[in-house]
Amino acid sequence: MMKLTYYEFDEEKLVREARKGKKVALKLPEGFMPHAESILHFLHQHGMDVTLLAESCYGACDFVTHDGIDRILCIGEAEMPYLRKIYRPPVSFIEVRYEFDERLLEKVLPHLSEKKVGLAGIAPFIHAISKCKIFLEERGYEVFIGKRSRRGAYDGQVLGCDFSPASSIAHLVDTFLFIGDGTFHPIGLHMATGKPVVIFNPLERSVGGSDIPALADRIMRQRYAAIARAGDAERFGILVTEKIGQRRMQLAKKLKREVEKKGKRAYLIMVNNITEAVDYLDFDCFVSTACPRVAIDDTLRYKKPVLTPVELEILLGEREWTQYVFDQIF
Ligand code: SF4
Numbered sequence: 001m002m003k004l005t006y007y008e009f010d011e012e013k014l015v016r017e018a019r020k021g022k023k024v025a026l027k028l029p030e031g032f033m034p035h036a037e038s039i040l041h042f043l044h045q046h047g048m049d050v051t052l053l054a055e056s057c058y059g060a061c062d063f064v065t066h067d068g069i070d071r072i073l074c075i076g077e078a079e080m081p082y083l084r085k086i087y088r089p090p091v092s093f094i095e096v097r098y099e100f101d102e103r104l105l106e107k108v109l110p111h112l113s114e115k116k117v118g119l120a121g122i123a124p125f126i127h128a129i130s131k132c133k134i135f136l137e138e139r140g141y142e143v144f145i146g147k148r149s150r151r152g153a154y155d156g157q158v159l160g161c162d163f164s165p166a167s168s169i170a171h172l173v174d175t176f177l178f179i180g181d182g183t184f185h186p187i188g189l190h191m192a193t194g195k196p197v198v199i200f201n202p203l204e205r206s207v208g209g210s211d212i213p214a215l216a217d218r219i220m221r222q223r224y225a226a227i228a229r230a231g232d233a234e235r236f237g238i239l240v241t242e243k244i245g246q247r248r249m250q251l252a253k254k255l256k257r258e259v260e261k262k263g264k265r266a267y268l269i270m271v272n273n274i275t276e277a278v279d280y281l282d283f284d285c286f287v288s289t290a291c292p293r294v295a296i297d298d299t300l301r302y303k304k305p306v307l308t309p310v311e312l313e314i315l316l317g318e319r320e321w322t323q324y325v326f327d328q329i330f
Contacts, residue, residue: 002042004035006203007096007124009075011042017092018048021071027053027063029076032096039075056273058291059159061151061245061329063087064272078123078153080245087244095153096124100202102135107207109139111198114174116142119156120166120189121179125202126154132179144169149330151245158185161246161292161329163192170195178209184297187216191326220324222299227315230305233284236266239274239306241290248289248329255287255312262316279303287312292327 002011018024026043028036036052043050053072056062060080063072065088072091079093117136121129133143145156146165152158158166158178166176170193178186178199186197190212199209236259240252252268259266269281274294278286279302286306288294295306308327313319 002039004032004075004096007076007098009094009096014039014073014075014094015043015046015048017071017094018043018046018050018073020092021069021089023051023069024048024071024073025051025053025066025069027055027057027072027074027091029057032076058293059245060091060093060153061161061243061291063091063244064242065089076124078126078157080151081148081153082150083245095127097127098124098202100125100128100205102128102131104202104205105132105135105200107205108177108198108200111207111209112136112141112175112177115140116144116172116174118144118146118166118169118173118176118193118195119179120146120158120163120176120185121156122158122181122185123153125179126157128202129154129156129179132177136177144172151329158189160184160188161327163188163326163328164330167192183212183215184293186212187219188326190216191219192328219296223296223311223324224321226295226299226305226307227311227321230285230307230315233305233315234264235283235285236264236312237269237278237281237283237286238266239269239271239278239286239288239290239294241272241274242270243272243290246290246329251309252289255289255309258312258316258318274298274306276301276303278306292329295327 001008060077070089075094076096078095136143146169148155149162149164151162176195176197178197181201181203186199190197197209197212238252238255256266295308310327
């Protein structure tokens with residue numbers, strides 16, 4: 001196993017997968033970029049010269065075609081199974097894991113007052129979900145894990161764009177226990193299921209979650225404000241990406257038609273990395289059909305409103321604000 005700070009991955013698998021291609025490139029999430037040269041050198045020592053792709057790597061969704069490369073090695077993301085045969089060039093996913101002792105969950109027990117618990121998590125912690133389930137069951141909890149979605153590699157795995165493994169068991173549980181770091185996923189989990197969420201962060205060995213309803217509220221206020229700012233918009237830019245797991249061209253075309261039906265103007269904009277640069281375009285409002293996090297996470301980066309498809313429906317009067325849901329890709 002090779003170590004990347006706290007995480008480890010199977011270096012023999014890396015070598016095996018690298019040998020499947022002749023013109024191989026390496027792709028890493030931002031957090032692993034400081035290890036790029038060491039990994040390239042490791043592969044070089046095994047007789048392979050590999051090119052680094054210095055481009056975004058936000059998930060197993062985040063791949064575009066590359067001429068002159070016949071295999072991509074991606075360290076740090078878990079594959080989206082439904083794209084396995086579609087990635088061009090083919091991608092070998094080398095997952096990283098963060099190993100932790102499930103007995104650390106002892107800390108969580110005082111926060112789980114009710115007995116029916118749903119488990120959810122993210123890579124690189126999700127592989128431990130079964131042993132977490134056993135730990136809780138041995139302490140008298142009834143534990144549920146939702147089946148993986150087509151975008152997830154593991155049962156119980158949630159993505160920022162797909163909470164369906166949790167939603168599918170929400171009616172059975174009182175509380176969700178989320179295993180992972182960050183607050184975006186727990187907020188989405190709370191909003192998608194309506195259930196309280198307790199967070200166990202294995203990296204910090206900490207328990208949290210009490211602030212999730214307030215954070216979700218803040219996001220809702222921001223979203224309401226973004227829709228209100230788009231109230232007078234006449235010129236809409238519908239953002240579409242080529243990224244294989246975020247590309248929603250049919251949806252983009254449908255949104256364009258819906259805007260036009262209201263007598264306003266709409267055009268498709270192909271863009272792979274959505275940044276503040278959109279503010280320079282002479283549109284009044286953008287609707288992102290790419291990663292749902294673009295509109296939500298980065299909302300303060302844009303001067304012009306960037307809405308999700310659901311928010312456009314609200315703006316156009318096709319959906320009530322009370323029926324607001326997070327945009328998801330299934
Ligand atoms: S949340 Fe965005 S980056 Fe993450 S898997 Fe979904 S589409 Fe990809």
